[in-house]
Amino acid sequence: MKIINLVGARPQFIKAAMLSRALRRQRGVEEIMVHTGQHYDASMSDDILKELEFPVIAHNLGINRLSHGAMTGRMIESLEQVFQQERPDALIVYGDTNSTLAGAVAAVKLGIRIAHVEAGMRCNNLHVPEEANRVVADRLSEWLFTSSDHARQNLIREGYDNLPVQLIHSGDVMLDAFRHFQPIAQERISWPQEMPQGDFVLCTVHREATTEHPGRLREVFEAIERVHQRIPVVLPLHPRTRERIGALGIKTSAVLTEPASYLQMLVLLDRCALVMTDSGGLQKEAFFSKKPCVTLRPETEWIELVEHGYNKVVGTDPQWIVNHVFWMLDNPPEFRHHFYGDGHAADLIAAQLIKPSIHSVRKDQPANLA
Numbered sequence: 001m002k003i004i005n006l007v008g009a010r011p012q013f014i015k016a017a018m019l020s021r022a023l024r025r026q027r028g029v030e031e032i033m034v035h036t037g038q039h040y041d042a043s044m045s046d047d048i049l050k051e052l053e054f055p056v057i058a059h060n061l062g063i064n065r066l067s068h069g070a071m072t073g074r075m076i077e078s079l080e081q082v083f084q085q086e087r088p089d090a091l092i093v094y095g096d097t098n099s100t101l102a103g104a105v106a107a108v109k110l111g112i113r114i115a116h117v118e119a120g121m122r123c124n125n126l127h128v129p130e131e132a133n134r135v136v137a138d139r140l141s142e143w144l145f146t147s148s149d150h151a152r153q154n155l156i157r158e159g160y161d162n163l164p165v166q167l168i169h170s171g172d173v174m175l176d177a178f179r180h181f182q183p184i185a186q187e188r189i190s191w192p193q194e195m196p197q198g199d200f201v202l203c204t205v206h207r208e209a210t211t212e213h214p215g216r217l218r219e220v221f222e223a224i225e226r227v228h229q230r231i232p233v234v235l236p237l238h239p240r241t242r243e244r245i246g247a248l249g250i251k252t253s254a255v256l257t258e259p260a261s262y263l264q265m266l267v268l269l270d271r272c273a274l275v276m277t278d279s280g281g282l283q284k285e286a287f288f289s290k291k292p293c294v295t296l297r298p299e300t301e302w303i304e305l306v307e308h309g310y311n312k313v314v315g316t317d318p319q320w321i322v323n324h325v326f327w328m329l330d331n332p333p334e335f336r337h338h339f340y341g342d343g344h345a346a347d348l349i350a351a352q353l354i355k356p357s358i359h360s361v362r363k364d365q366p367a368n369l370a
Contacts (some may be wrong), residue, residue: 002030004088006079006148008038008099010048011174011281014262015094015117015277019178022350030356031055032086036075036099037062044164048262052181058086060153068098068129075102083110090353092188094118096134096280100275104140113144115353116161117173120151121301126297128209130280137335141165145349147172148339150304152166170348171341178266178288179343196232196255199357201325202272202291203254210278210296214248216316217241220278228254229275231329234268236260274329276321283311290335292328294321 003023016033021124023031035057049057061078063071079102082089091107095099095118097324107114116137123131138144138155143166146152152169160167202225210216224233233254245252246315260268265285269275275286283305286293293311305311312324 001028001090002032002086002088003353004032004034004083004091006034006036006091006093006099008036008075009095009097010039010118011260011303012094012097012099013048013054014177014281015173016092017054018173018180018346019092019117019349020055022346024354025347026178026350026354030248032059032088033057034059034079034082035061036079036102038071038097038099039064051261052261071317072098075099076106079103079106080110081103083107083112084097088112092117092353093137096121096130096137098129098133100137101133103260104137104178108140109353113143114141114347115145116141117145117170118147118151119144119157120146120153120298122150122151123152123299123301125299127334131301134301137277138257143168143352145170145345145352146303147174147341147345150339166352168348168352170352171343171345173345173349174284175288175340176346177262178285180264182266182270185263186270189263189267189312191267191271196234199273200232200234200255200271201227201274201276201329202268203233203235203276204238204279205235205241205277205296207278207297208240209314211238211240211244212359214244217244219316219318220249221245221252221319223316223318223325224254225252226318227325228252228321228328231273231300233276234272236265236268274325276325284340287311287335292332294324294328296321304337304339308337310335310337 005016007013016184023029033055037060059082063074090113091103092115104114114119119138121134126132146169155332205220236257236259269285269289275291275293283293283302287305287310295311295313298315300313306313314320314324
């Protein structure tokens with residue numbers, strides 16, 4: 001069985017690294033790794049691939065630095081050529097990026113079966129680009145692997161249990177990665193003397209919904225400054241964020257670092273007291289690390305973390321952010337729930353993919369792939 005493993009963004013490298021290991025443990029599987037190039041900065045792509053001991057990338061499309069429409073369109077065109085060349089039996093896509101959407105669209109038009117890892121996530125706001133990507137990817141996929149019961153229930157509410165798909169609650173491959181790489185990180189990464197030696201808040205800011213709106217970005221950095229007056233804030237700075245705050249003349253006394261590698265981020269998570277972020281994946285990693293999280297967005301797809309008090313979704317209002325950060329520092333939750341499986345999601349997914357499928361070939365498979 002030939003499977004294309006499609007990545008484009010940093011979180012997908014982490015997920016794909018774990019699933020690639022699991023696929024290699026299965027007999028009769030040929031894996032082809034394809035990278036769209038969506039994350040192009042070395043600190044966001046090349047460095048982490050080395051750190052994860054990532055398999056050889058067979059095709060790197062190098063598509064980046066474009067608008068959503070232009071990027072997705074070029075990816076669809078290029079991926080179609082790759083798929084026609086490789087003739088895979090299945091495609092694996094992850095999460096909700098432009099790479100995910102492009103891969104699903106290109107594959108379904110060629111009759112290639114699609115597996116969506118991290119299916120069913122919803123923030124219920126289609127104005128969020130990632131929400132549109134994940135909704136479409138779910139609808140085009142044959143295998144829907146959900147990382148949480150909440151995600152599974154989302155799909156059931158949308159009627160997926162009545163469609164000819166395989167709805168499988170796999171658990172979260174990010175938890176697999178966390179458990180695999182956390183001890184490696186502790187062994188390899190030393191703590192610099194110039195970093196805070198006591199408690200600190202770990203903060204990341206990178207989403208376009210924040211960085212491309214000067215008012216929101218100023219609000220977030222006002223809040224960072226006010227939090228930093230009480231407890232040090234460590235901010236690994238995304239290249240886009242560095243560029244935007246420089247252009248806007250935003251100053252901060254927070255501890256700025258270069259973008260953290262995955263192993264460095266695991267050490268930061270282990271040592272911090274709280275996480276402030278507009279990231280999606282870091283909200284979960286904070287939970288894995290048993291650290292409270294304040295999310296700098298108006299909504300989140302990780303509803304179970306909010307419902308049980310592990311995550312506060314606060315938007316970008318400075319006073320709202322500061323109030324919740326200080327409250328969570330003073331009243332940290334007890335981490336008693338297990339939402340995301342047992343740390344063996346990748347093995348479960350790999351085993352499911354090689355089982356006889358409900359559709360060995362899609363009915364509308366075009367002749368030019370045969």
